[in-house]
Amino acid sequence: MEEFIVQVENISLNYRFVKSLNLKDWFINMVLRKNQGTRMKVYQALKNVTFNVKKGSVVGVIGENGAGKSTLLRVLAKVYSVDQGSVVINTDSISLLSLAAGFKSDLSGIENIYINGLLLGLSKQQIDEKLNEIIEFSEIGEFIENPIRTYSSGMRSKLAFSIACHVDPELLLIDEVFSVGDARFRKKSSARIKELIRSDRTVIMVSHSDDIIEELCDEVIWLDKGELKAIGETKKILKEYQKYSNR
């Protein structure tokens, strides 16, 4: 029997938008004795999604903007709990590689490497060892001593990428990080990602680039408006998806 590293069954997830207290509306509703609607607006980002991922496989997640791809990865990274259904992940070593990393803009690059590294599950000692490698990979040079607020947006994302790709998880979740920096850095970073993928770890990645998905993934999950549209062999699903996109 094959071993599944991720088992997702029937999950649904809601985002909630909190509306500010609006005194005018509140007053009008009071006077008119209208029923106060809820202050929360609910948006269902995932609906009844079910799938399994085999250990050691590379799975792509495709779909249009707002289909719930990033949300799905955050569920798998245990950042979000689901509102319905169950998620079983048979490892504790998970890391989500995304560029939305929270840097503290008043801190230097080095200090941010430590903070992010510690959060991503590296120990202080491991970071000490990898520090030079990370700085070198990021190509930031002397700027590493300066506060992040002095960085250009390219430098920020290069640094974020360098930190994230030096974490060694069993389950790696990649959220659209293939287009970082200039052309040269992009080549280097995709080489690095491929390196991460080719070793025997399990990878689930989101990408809008059909070429990358086709090149790297064994299997594809297609999400559409929060629902699982199709899952299966890469070539077949990609063809269907392209047909759908060109409608």
Added chain:
Amino acid sequence: MLNKAIKDVLKYRDYIYYNVIVNLKIKVSNTILGYFWWLLEPLLHMAIYTLIIVAILNKGDRLFPLHVFCGLLSWKWFNSTLTYSSSCLKANSGILNQVYIPKFILPLQEMIGNLFRFLFGFVLIFVMMFIYRIAPTIHMFELVLVVVVNGIFILSFSLIIMHVGVYIHDTKNLLSHFNRVWWYLSPGIYSLTVIPEKYRWLYWLNPNTAIFESYRNIIIRGSSPYYIHLFIWTIVFIIILFFGLKLLYRHDRNYTKII
């Protein structure tokens, strides 16, 4: 619950430690006066109160500055931690959307950071004691206990505020006004003796009274803190802390879904 929290603190201790140090550094590194601000800020605050009460209104005694300082330091610790807690999830949403952290770590780390500033302020208390020729007594060692109770007080309240802050965006604004009223209703810039005896029991329903007056007992009057009051409050704070942790753990992976 407390067990789980302690386990999490140990697990994230490197992160907490590093973050506390680095946050303290940010707050001062961009200014010319740097660490000096930690002394200057409460000092200026005290100077304003002294000017108004002593010079303009002609009230308060010789020890007024020291008297104010005993309450002010504790209050600043409380106020800045709570203000941060009311919006800390939003401020850290980038990293919180990428990795899971037990959310109570954020107020905890801020409370510890502000503790250092609080302790820094104690340097001024010692200086003032020297100026006023108040000899330190053996009771000084009891300060540790009061500081611990003070810390639990701050942490327990900030957990609750953090939870509320997620659902009600006005929390931060409301809090700043509420806290100001609370400060003036506490025996900070006046002493308990100006309150008519009839109403004085009401003041003991305010945890600040026990804490401020305990600091004053030790520092100015050279006696023990109000042990019974502190003990009762500690039980209350621990119940709130317990309740807060339970609340936070239950919603731990839901907060970031709320936008």
